[in-house]
Amino acid sequence: MEPVDLAVTALHGSVGDPALNSMNFLNEVAQHYPDAVSLAAGRPYEEFFDSALLHEHLDRFRRHLTEDLGLDRAAVDRTLLQYGRTKGVVHHLIARNLAVDEGLTVDPESIVVTVGCQEAMFLVLRALRAGPADVLFAVAPTYVGLTGAARLVDLPVRPVAGGPDGVDLADLRAGVRRARAEGLAPRACYVMPDFANPSGVSMTTGQRRRLLELAAEEDLLLIEDNPYGLFPADGTARRPTLKALDTARRVVYLGSFAKTVLPGARVGYVVADQRVGEADGTVVPLADHLAKIKSMVTVNTSPISQAVIGGALLAHDCSLVAANVRERAAYARNLGHLVDGMARRFPAGGPVTWTVPAGGFFVVVSVPFPVDDALLHRSAREYGVLWTPMAHFYDAGKPVNALRLSVSAVTPESIDLGLDRLAALVADTTAGVGAPV
Numbered sequence: 001m002e003p004v005d006l007a008v009t010a011l012h013g014s015v016g017d018p019a020l021n022s023m024n025f026l027n028e029v030a031q032h033y034p035d036a037v038s039l040a041a042g043r044p045y046e047e048f049f050d051s052a053l054l055h056e057h058l059d060r061f062r063r064h065l066t067e068d069l070g071l072d073r074a075a076v077d078r079t080l081l082q083y084g085r086t087k088g089v090v091h092h093l094i095a096r097n098l099a100v101d102e103g104l105t106v107d108p109e110s111i112v113v114t115v116g117c118q119e120a121m122f123l124v125l126r127a128l129r130a131g132p133a134d135v136l137f138a139v140a141p142t143y144v145g146l147t148g149a150a151r152l153v154d155l156p157v158r159p160v161a162g163g164p165d166g167v168d169l170a171d172l173r174a175g176v177r178r179a180r181a182e183g184l185a186p187r188a189c190y191v192m193p194d195f196a197n198p199s200g201v202s203m204t205t206g207q208r209r210r211l212l213e214l215a216a217e218e219d220l221l222l223i224e225d226n227p228y229g230l231f232p233a234d235g236t237a238r239r240p241t242l243k244a245l246d247t248a249r250r251v252v253y254l255g256s257f258a259k260t261v262l263p264g265a266r267v268g269y270v271v272a273d274q275r276v277g278e279a280d281g282t283v284v285p286l287a288d289h290l291a292k293i294k295s296m297v298t299v300n301t302s303p304i305s306q307a308v309i310g311g312a313l314l315a316h317d318c319s320l321v322a323a324n325v326r327e328r329a330a331y332a333r334n335l336g337h338l339v340d341g342m343a344r345r346f347p348a349g350g351p352v353t354w355t356v357p358a359g360g361f362f363v364v365v366s367v368p369f370p371v372d373d374a375l376l377h378r379s380a381r382e383y384g385v386l387w388t389p390m391a392h393f394y395d396a397g398k399p400v401n402a403l404r405l406s407v408s409a410v411t412p413e414s415i416d417l418g419l420d421r422l423a424a425l426v427a428d429t430t431a432g433v434g435a436p437v
Contacts, residue, residue, distance in 0.1 A: 014151040022144045022392045025373065033380035037418035039338075040386040042197060042361050043409040044259045045330050057311025058304070061090075064314055084303040086291045088113025090310040094255070094269050096318040101230070104244045110273035110285045112294060113301045117227065117256035117268035121149045122297070123290040124223060124252055124270060128187045129155040135179050137189040139167050141393030143197045143225070146190050159395060160189065166203035167191060169214055176218045188221035188252070193242055194229035195360025198393045198404040202358055205239050212242065215250045221274070222246075225254045230324055232359035233332035238321075249274050252286070259408075260320045260327075261312045265305040331361065334407035338363055338415050345423040352426060361408040364390065365422075369429050370399035378425075385421035 008016055030038055058080075065071045065079060079089055088094075091111040098104040114120040128134065136150055140159035150157045158175055161168035167189075176186045191211070193203040203211070215222050224242045232238055243253040253271040261267075272286035294300075316323040339356050342365070346352040351368040371389045380386050390402040405422075407415065 012152075014148075014154075017148070017151045018397050019144055019147040019151050019395075022148070026388060026392070029376060029380060030386060033384070033386065036380045036384045036386045037410070037414050037421060038386040039405040039407075039410065039415070039418045039422070040388045041409050042406050044263055045327055045408060047330070047411075048326055053312075054308055057308045057315065060311035060314050061307040064310065080303050080307055082303075084300045084306075086295045086300050087111065087287065088269070088301055088306060089303055090267075090306045090313070091269075093310050093313045093318055097313055097320060098255075098271070100317065100319045101321050102241050102244050104241065106271050106273060107285070110271055110287045112270050112272065112287050112290045113306060114268045114270060114294065115298050115301050116258060116266045117225065117254050118145050118149065119294070119298060120254045120256075120268050120270040121146055121223075121225075122152065123293050124188075124254070124272070125149050125155050126153045126293050127286065127289055128221070129153045130187075131185070133183060133185045134187050135184050136187055137172060137175060137220075139189070139191050139196070140395075141198050141390060142190065142395075143192065144392050146225070147395060155187075157190075157395060162196075162199055162201060164201065165207050166193060166196065166201050167207070167211060169207075169210055172211075173214055173218060176220060186218070186220055188223050189215070190223045190225065191242070192225045192228075194226055194239070195231065195357055195362070197228070197360075198362050198388070198390065199364060200355050200357030200360055200362045202239070202360075205245075208240070208242050208245055212245055212248075212250060216248055220250075222251045223254065224251050227256045227259050228360040230260055230320055231328050231331050231361070233335045234358050235332075236358075243271065257309050257312075260324055261309055265302075265308050267301060267305050267309045331408060332359070334410060334412065334415060335359070335361075335363070337412045338405060338407050338419070341415060341419045345419055346426075351430070361406050363405045363407070364402055365405060366402045367426055367430075368401065370401055371403050372399040375429070379422075383421045383425045385418045385425065387422065 014020055026040060062076055065076045091108040091113055094111050095106050095108040098106055135156045135158055137158050137160050138146060139162045147157055160175055161171040172189060179186050193208055195202055222242055226241055229238060229241065243251045256268040257265060270290060272290055274286040275283050276286050276289060277283055342354050354363055354365045372391060373389060376389055388404040390400050390404055391398060394400060
């Protein structure tokens, strides 16, 4: 055994938590098997990437600072090149985008621009975790990034049943009341109302209203995460966000430009307009306190990255719906192609079933055997196809008989090849052929 300088037990308990290992593990598997078809990654479509647009976006944002905001050259350079405002420098454009695309009016000062949506999650959970009795609820299966962020701030996460309506309201209410009976303090419930990761399920408008009513009755905040809302596949009108329906400031809204503009920019944001009463009697938005936390974590979000995002927003009059017409069509095409491909390869009424979401990136496939990380390695090594074990989205960490497929970063041709390989894996595993799982 090699000598060590630190024992893992001397580090924060989260470093050994499976939730923190999931993203790294899945990325490493993909790197180890570069020739495998990846139906695992929830990355945006790459065919439309164009690095030449970076300069156009930067130049457009520079002109905005000069022509629209009246800054001189020195102030423009300072805005782009110097340490910047902790809350961000494109907050006013994000507010315009929310008004244009979501019909949502927010004060730009209630917005904090973050290093991706992942930082936004962390800031919110860090602020809400006031003491050891605090607990968070999350619809299961849950995005692993939320679970991992909660581990970092020692905030326990209690699962809420999802189901076809997106959230089981009776289960949420019962869970909240049970927690209070145990002496705990339920703080919030994390939800992804549109094409959720990983389930793909969306909430109806009626269900969203009922969830807001429950939150008010139970004095609970809702943390709404909306990375996929712009990508319905069936051509129908988009549903209002929870935040757009929120009349009592129950919703903390998380947004990201990773799927809609550029993942490499690493820019997200949080809308936190909840009123916080200060010790001196003043009232400030929750965003002010999130900015304080951010100043001790990342200081500020790269102003150059923000400028790229700002320029992209300005290019489309701050409408990401308009900016993503090609992307929405590509995702809808791929989703339909994958669902049709599943039907061609697996007979109806058989042991293999799958979801048919109305949009987004993800399809969940149920199979007649446990799915774990060892099976994923075998799938990549022997069959040349990658996917995500659904166990990563449940807190128990035990294998479940399901896997997630993603349609976002592939072509129809690679979907066909990947599904052929997946069908072979499923057939052999069901028949007991190959390595034990």
